[in-house]
Amino acid sequence: xxLDYKLSENWEADAALLDEDETTFRYRAAPGDILLRGPEAxxxxxxxxxxxxxxxxxxxxxxxxxxxxxxxxxxxxTESEATLQFLRKGEEVHLTASYAxxxxxxxxxxxxxxxxxxxxxxxxxxxxxxxxxAKHKLIQNLE
Amino acid sequence: MLFQSWILIIALCLSGGPLAAQTNLDSRQQVDLxxxxxxxxxxxxxxxxxxxGAGKYAPGITVDALRELIQQTVANGRVRQNxxxxxxxxxxxxxxxxxxxxxxxxxxxRLRVVVSPRNKVVTAFPF
Numbered sequence: 001x002x003l004d005y006k007l008s009e010n011w012e013a014d015a016a017l018l019d020e021d022e023t024t025f026r027y028r029a030a031p032g033d034i035l036l037r038g039p040e041a042x043x044x045x046x047x048x049x050x051x052x053x054x055x056x057x058x059x060x061x062x063x064x065x066x067x068x069x070x071x072x073x074x075x076x077x078t079e080s081e082a083t084l085q086f087l088r089k090g091e092e093v094h095l096t097a098s099y100a101x102x103x104x105x106x107x108x109x110x111x112x113x114x115x116x117x118x119x120x121x122x123x124x125x126x127x128x129x130x131x132x133x134a135k136h137k138l139i140q141n142l143e
Numbered sequence: 144m145l146f147q148s149w150i151l152i153i154a155l156c157l158s159g160g161p162l163a164a165q166t167n168l169d170s171r172q173q174v175d176l177x178x179x180x181x182x183x184x185x186x187x188x189x190x191x192x193x194x195x196g197a198g199k200y201a202p203g204i205t206v207d208a209l210r211e212l213i214q215q216t217v218a219n220g221r222v223r224q225n226x227x228x229x230x231x232x233x234x235x236x237x238x239x240x241x242x243x244x245x246x247x248x249x250x251x252x253r254l255r256v257v258v259s260p261r262n263k264v265v266t267a268f269p270f
Contacts, residue, residue, distance in 0.1 A: 079198075080198055
């Protein structure tokens, strides 16, 4: 399984975002696309608006739930009805998407490591490109 | 007569009563649609928005019509907690008629409104 992200090149961070509440920050900060594919399916987006801080925080939450024994959980995209479904089967997680065919199977440990690796990279990239924005507690807590 | 009045008062209290129902409705109706939220919605969901993978409002939508759709959804829609650790609530209402298009291009009859704990509209889109 390959998990990564692509930060939108058109986005200009607005300092006013720092004064917004947590929900608004999650829906607006760092838009881009997710790259998510396996040998038999590609759930990558080409929408340009997926808020990446929110995506990483949500995936971290999902991995923690699956790790605690929850069998099934969903990721809801912020600006559409599209979803990703996560189904735990033993030590594996099976991913499906409402907007693309196929299934991605990955060990839970690999999903965990991928999410934390992406979180670290995103935090570093945001700190380099948007140092003021990166002071926000949600970005600070990415790792 | 006095006894009957007390029975009526107790019955109203037990049923929640018209006053309680009105209070609940009022708290649902107080959401704030800021200029920033309007811009956010227009950038992603307006008929001429180039954003892919996002529901779109039907041509002819205006900011006043958007306010009305949001108002109706918050007043009459199903409410649930936001998901994936996001604070706030999600309201969804089926208008029973097309109000826009879904991401697959089909007609959208429902509206989803995301509201923050400060009662600010974060986004609102047809699906």
